[in-house]
Amino acid sequence: MASSATAAAADPDDLFAPEVIADPYTYFGRLRETDPVHWNPRAEMWVLTRHEDLVWLLRHHELFSSAVISTDKRPPHPPIDPADRPLFDDVREFRADQLVEKDRPPHQSMRAAVHEYFTPQAMEGWRPFVRRAVAELLDEVEPQGRMDVLEALAAPLPVRVITQMMGVPEEDRDHLRELADKLLYINRGEPDRMRHLMTGIEGMIEYVSPKVDVRAETPGDDFISVLAQAEKQGVFTRHQVLVNTALLLFAGHETTMNLICNGTLAFIRHPDQWERLCADPGGLARTATEECLRYDPPVKSTQRIAAADVERRGKTIRKGDRLRWFMAAANRDPRVFEDPDRFDIGRQPNTHVSFGAGIHYCLGASLARVEGQEVFRALAERLPALRLEVEPGELSYQPSIQFRSLTSLPVAWD
């Protein structure tokens, strides 16, 4: 028995091993160089790690289905309280109506209905709001000389932006922030997480549903109005409107949190690059944000299911097989990036795959870029003395193979 415990700890296919969670780059980098299309028997899925293979997979949506949650009959991992199993099934049913779970043909008309709201030009229009929100959040903490970047800046910023996009009035903001915090349980490992998550989902439905009726009659310039009109046109069902409003909140929340935290940590660990940004925050914010996205991406990996038998690098991927593709590994592929492990905020071109590619390319990419640029610019302008307030070894990440989420990031500048 003792030997089996040892064997489990050393299992090279244990994607939740503490050393893989702490440093995914060594583990997945080795896979990328030795077995880029790897069958992981423990997780029962293919693991893809090369840049070229990710781009190929993502552009061939007809070969790889996005309906991964709705078709996954395996029990939840990490395990949940057995009594919560019906909740898990409800959550799965709810998530099956997310845009990210849809294949063509329905995906095409659904994406087209919401795409215009998120174009690069449209998101540029949000820059003044984002800049003001960043300034207000920093105003609150600057006199204290220290903050947890996660609590003070990275978590509240995206919620402020998204609730504004939803047209939520000022007095409802705190309620929505509480719901957003509940929705974050989608990425947690706690056994009781389904209860928290369901509270968030039900709260969202209860809050958004009457708003959809109002906005269908008198549309505004908010995102719920866009979905309400799409429902009128028969592109979205009511359930899909509610699910995708919630999706906006949780897809834009944790990912932006991670961009801000991981990027800030990368700067702290590379003082030369931090000095470089501080010398020209406005000029370098754009390429610096791209490098933060590449170097330590908010999302480490995402899934697909093979929709046909496919050959790749001598391996046969069978129809129905699960695949997980690691942008965290592809973004360090030496075939594409010169000196890939170096954090270089002037890197150009920077063809990272942190937003994916193909028809599912991140809808919120342009918004995330604006948020990252405004945050890194403001930090460099206002807090150039930024330093870590704990030992690097005290930092930890959520035990997820999808998200690269720090649990906190205490910094100081006094």
Added chain:
Amino acid sequence: MGLRITVDHGLCVGNAQCVGLAPAVFQHNENRQSEVVDPDAAPEDTVLKAASYCPTGAIRVEDARTGETLFP
């Protein structure tokens, strides 16, 4: 004739919004990146909308005669 359209393949991620909006103008190549097949096969405002829908700003539109930039 009217428009000169270029697609930067260093930026194109194959999101296919342009192909969906103006299939007579944009088609995917075997690499699943957009190519201009006929710059004048759709009204100018449709082409400009397609260019603005590109999530990475890979599409550039000019007036073919004057060279004036119409997008971005």
